[in-house]
Structure formats: C-alpha cells, structure tokens
Amino acid sequence: MTTTPLRWATLRPLASALAAATFACGGADAAARDGTAVAAISEFDAVAAHGYVEKQVAFGPRVPGTPAHKAMGDWLIAEMRRRADTVIVQEWTHTSSDGKRLPMRNVLARFRPTDPKRVLYLAHWDTRPRSDKETDPVLAARPVPGANDGGSGVAILFGVADALKKVPPTVGVDLLFVDGEDYGSFDTGTDVLIGAKYFAEHLPEPGYQPMLGVLWDMVGDADPVFEQEAYSVQAAPEVVQRVWTTAQRLGHGSVFSNREGLAITDDHVPLNAAGLRVIDVIDLDYPWHHMTGDTPDKVVTSTLGIVGAVAITVIRDF
Ligand SMILES: [Zn+2]
Secondary structure, eight states, rough: OEEOOGGGGGGGHHHHHHHHHHHHOOOOOOOHGSHHHHHSSSSSOHHHHHHHHHHHHOOOOOOOSSHHHHHHHHHHHHHHHHHSEEEEEEEEEEEEEEEOEEEEEEEEEEEEESSSEEEEEEEEOOOOOOTTSSSHHHHHHHHOOOIHHHHHHHHHHHHHHHHHHOOSSSSSEEEEEEEEEESSTTTBBSSSHHHHHHHHHHHHHTTTOEEEEEEESSOOOOSEEEEOHHHHHOOOHHHHHHHHHHOOOOOOOOEEEEEEEEEEEEHHHHHHHTTOOEEEOOOOOTTTSTTTTTOGSSOOOOHHHHHHHHHHHHTOOO
C-alpha cells in the first residue's frame, strides 16, 4: 500500500506525534504487552497467531508465480476448509504490465454463509517481489519476507477463524484473503491491489453488502499506533467508530488513536468504490516496511493479541 502524494506533506509533524503516542502507551497497555496475559483474557490466541506468521514466512516470500506462493495458497485453502463452513476460491490469471502471466487466488472463508447479516475481514496473503526501500541495490532486488506486511493480517484472520470454530458466531462472517496486493507499482497504480479489485468485480452473491468490513494490514509491530486512516473515515466513518470504540472499551485507546491519519491506498479502496463499507486498520510506521528485515522477530505476540481481541470482540458484539 502507499500514501497519496498530497498527504506526504503531513508526514513529518505526524512522526513526532507518533513518537509521543508510542511513549504514552507504555502505561495503559503495559499489562497487555505480555502475550500470555492477552491470551488469558481474550479468546483470541496471540501465541498461535505469531506461529501463523512464522509458518507463512517459512514458505518463503509469497510472490505470485513462485512455488512458495503456490504452497502457501494451497495451505491457506486447506486450513480454512478445516475451520469455516464454506470456502470459496476465486482463481484467475493476471497479466502484468510487463507481460507476465500471474496465477492469482482469493480465498473467502465463510461462517454462516446464508446469514444476510455479515462481517467482512480481509488481509493480503501475497508478499512484495522487491524490497524497494533498501538503499543497497542488491538488497532492493530481493523479495520482502512479509512477516508484518502480509503475514500479520493473515495471522489475525487465522486467529479469528480458530475462535469462530470453537464458538460459532451469531452473525455471518467472511474472512477474505486477497492475492496480489503488493506486486507492482503504487506510484503508477499498476499491478497492485489485484485481488481486491477482482473481488470487487466478482462479489460472492448479487447485492453482497456486509454490515461492515475491516482490512487488517501491518498490524504486528512492537509499537503499534493505529490512526484513523483518512479514506476509511471518508468512506465508512461508522465502521471506524465501531472498531475504535471497541478497542477503547478493551483498554487499547492508546493503540487505537483518535487522530486522523494519512490516506493510504490499500485493498479497502476498490471495495469502497464498489459500494462496500470497509476500513483499513494499518500502522505504516514500521522501519522494515518493504525491506528485507520484515521478519517474524519484528512481529510481537502482544500486538497481535491486542488487534485480535478487538477483531473478535467486534464480531461478538453483534
Ligand atoms: Zn507492502
């Protein structure tokens, strides 16, 4: 994902605000920083979630067209079939701007698939083929391991699926794993958000309209601060309110900040354009974003626990 050029101007003042907020959250969330404590007070298993990050990274970078991408996709489908009531696989070939034919799969794991009242959660499961933010050209040519960028969001969806298998939801839940988010160029808008665009054009049924949708992206770093992403506030303010209020009620008000953040081009944008109401929970303030250092040691169990607790509580509250 990327921020819009207009918004870059606000990045500098925000950076100092972020640092202050990060410092401040040491007190309020001190108890929650211990992974086992989080696991004990929430049905979301944060330790298992970190294991899902490690498992994904162990496949290797999940770059479309590679064996690791195929293996991860197969695993994802098999694991979701064990947990959900129905799994829909959308499979197609995307021809990239440089003429490569890329095999793509979106995976939609559904609980209570016929319930018209639904919650949609999504994350991208592919990883970026280049570490563009590296200054060393040798490193820049390597793929991103994708522990936080890709891996963390998928881990949240897996943890939610585990909880829903144990205690089924009272509303319909759709867990959507989109492919091809991070393949191409955000500067030109080519070959990015591929799976989300495809889903927006191929909704699972006519009139598909979840009550709310949340994209979970880069949700695992050591000093999480989720500002209210600007496109989300614009497109679905009531969803932002619901998620942030839930987080505050659970004691995570310093992590889910009330500040309006940057406008970030991410998988929620094509879905909102198709008339769904989807927000992006994202913390772009991550030193290893699009770098070779985006590895599982940078993803923190307690952060996954905070995000996962919010995610499952939003569903349970209906
Ligand atoms: Zn990325």
